[in-house]
Amino acid sequence: MALADQDMKAAIAVTRFGLGARPGEIDQARNDPQGFLKGQIRRSGADQPAGPAPTTAQRMADFRNFQREKREVRLEKASDVRPQKAADPANPAMMDAAPGKGEARDPVKVVGNMLRKDISEDFAARTQLAATTDAGFRERWTLFWANHFTVSATKAITGTVVGPFEEEAIRPHVFGRFDDLLGAAETHPAMLTYLDQIQSIGPDSEAAHNARFGGRGGFGGANLQKAALRTPGLNENLAREIMELHTVGVNGGYTQADVTEFARAMTGISIGGERDGAYGAAVFRVQAHEPGGRTVMGVRYDQRGKEQAGAILADLAAKPQTARFICTKLARHFVADDPPPALVSRLEAAWTGSRGDLATVAEALVSAPEGWDPTPAKFKTPYEFIVSSYRAAGGSPMGFQQFGPILTALGQKPFSAPSPKGWPEDAQSWAAPDAIVKRMQFAQAFSAGAVRDRDPKALAADALGERLSPDTAKAIAHAESRPEGFALLLMSPEFQRR
Numbered sequence: 001m002a003l004a005d006q007d008m009k010a011a012i013a014v015t016r017f018g019l020g021a022r023p024g025e026i027d028q029a030r031n032d033p034q035g036f037l038k039g040q041i042r043r044s045g046a047d048q049p050a051g052p053a054p055t056t057a058q059r060m061a062d063f064r065n066f067q068r069e070k071r072e073v074r075l076e077k078a079s080d081v082r083p084q085k086a087a088d089p090a091n092p093a094m095m096d097a098a099p100g101k102g103e104a105r106d107p108v109k110v111v112g113n114m115l116r117k118d119i120s121e122d123f124a125a126r127t128q129l130a131a132t133t134d135a136g137f138r139e140r141w142t143l144f145w146a147n148h149f150t151v152s153a154t155k156a157i158t159g160t161v162v163g164p165f166e167e168e169a170i171r172p173h174v175f176g177r178f179d180d181l182l183g184a185a186e187t188h189p190a191m192l193t194y195l196d197q198i199q200s201i202g203p204d205s206e207a208a209h210n211a212r213f214g215g216r217g218g219f220g221g222a223n224l225q226k227a228a229l230r231t232p233g234l235n236e237n238l239a240r241e242i243m244e245l246h247t248v249g250v251n252g253g254y255t256q257a258d259v260t261e262f263a264r265a266m267t268g269i270s271i272g273g274e275r276d277g278a279y280g281a282a283v284f285r286v287q288a289h290e291p292g293g294r295t296v297m298g299v300r301y302d303q304r305g306k307e308q309a310g311a312i313l314a315d316l317a318a319k320p321q322t323a324r325f326i327c328t329k330l331a332r333h334f335v336a337d338d339p340p341p342a343l344v345s346r347l348e349a350a351w352t353g354s355r356g357d358l359a360t361v362a363e364a365l366v367s368a369p370e371g372w373d374p375t376p377a378k379f380k381t382p383y384e385f386i387v388s389s390y391r392a393a394g395g396s397p398m399g400f401q402q403f404g405p406i407l408t409a410l411g412q413k414p415f416s417a418p419s420p421k422g423w424p425e426d427a428q429s430w431a432a433p434d435a436i437v438k439r440m441q442f443a444q445a446f447s448a449g450a451v452r453d454r455d456p457k458a459l460a461a462d463a464l465g466e467r468l469s470p471d472t473a474k475a476i477a478h479a480e481s482r483p484e485g486f487a488l489l490l491m492s493p494e495f496q497r498r
Helices: 006-015 025-029 033-038 056-079 092-097 107-132 136-148 162-173 178-186 189-194 206-213 223-230 237-246 256-266 306-318 320-334 341-354 358-367 382-393 404-409 433-450 456-467 470-477 482-491
Strands: 269-271 282-284 294-296 299-301
Touching: 006 025, 006 033, 006 456, 025 033, 025 456, 033 358, 056 162, 056 189, 107 136, 107 162, 107 382, 107 404, 136 162, 136 320, 162 178, 162 189, 178 237, 178 306, 189 269, 237 256, 237 306, 256 294, 256 306, 294 306, 299 306, 306 320, 320 341, 320 358, 341 358, 382 404, 382 433, 382 456, 382 482, 404 433, 433 482, 456 470, 456 482, 470 482
Parallel strands: none
Antiparallel strands: 269 282, 294 299
16 A cells, blocks of 8 residues: 655545545645544534524424325315415415416425425535535535435435434434434434334234224324324334444344344334324334334343333444444445455444444544555545535535536436435446536536636646646646636546545
């Protein structure tokens, strides 16, 4: 492994461990590259995106209101009675429902407009933070955990709360203890809806008995549980993904029987309805919980109620398989698709020795010599490419339309990971020829407005430092125009990789 000099280390600190260099940022890291990164580790957690921050409960209440509107319009159509409703100025998304805008009043379009507005504003705020932060490593570390605990807008109701999920469950805990992060993520309403936990009812629970035999409903009429009450039963999705993707990993030594037992322990963890006085908040419904003890991965759990699932989660967080699985993912994300075994071992030792203290693991990551090899081994995802382009230009996107469509075209639709595994991070997934062509089209269009009267040679030096190769520097210097020179920088091999 080659050893990087101080100037190269400064460039690596900002472009590999961070999200790309803003003008002057590499100079800031030059005196102490490792200290520059360690100074971004903050026990209080990650930064929060600027702007309004609606809570999950507020977003779910909004979604409920739109569902009601949808039902009302359907009833009107069924009875062929269509009284006009005055637009509600307190609800901008419903202004399209005003008289004279009959097409926009279609409930599907109203809900779609609301979802697109909420999701795009959340994602724009997150991207603006990534483009402007002076703590790129802290934000990259946070985005790793958001992808590890993926919730996706592929479900309508989940889409409205992906942003609040990151702000409430992920960002406050990224430098704390892993078991706290795990508990916050798995019991958040976004995760509970995304992985169908709200449909899970213990087969021998009071609620299942009442549903089968016509007794009193045990959910207080909560709308979110109606589908589950019609077909009471166990749903194993969340339990399976916790074990396979979030803790011990697919080769972690668990069995299908362990998944089923864990799913039984998690029954009762759900979301409040209107009669609970906690609409959209995580609640525990004892009447839906499967009674009895559980055995998971050889350990017997006789706790009752929600303590049972909590005890299993805590044990999964502490297992050595979890340390190995997640530390391998960290090394793969930050350093190489095929991560150095020595780096994985260092991270694993830090994790085990600190009992899952994520700040300690982050310090071990930036201290490990394997992370400072000058050879760039990671190909940027579309999001990383877009963010680093704005950072190289010293700018920030003004709105979602400036970057959202190109991200979708590049295959990384905002907040819409295709599965609970999250977005892939290997080069093969993102470096196909047609994807490179689309990156080039973005680079040309972006550079036309980003460079203005600035010298692309200086911007290139600021963006890459010692990582800027002589060949790329020469091509930029000989470009026919300043925008063309900056576009050549963005498409250079050293900028596409980190």
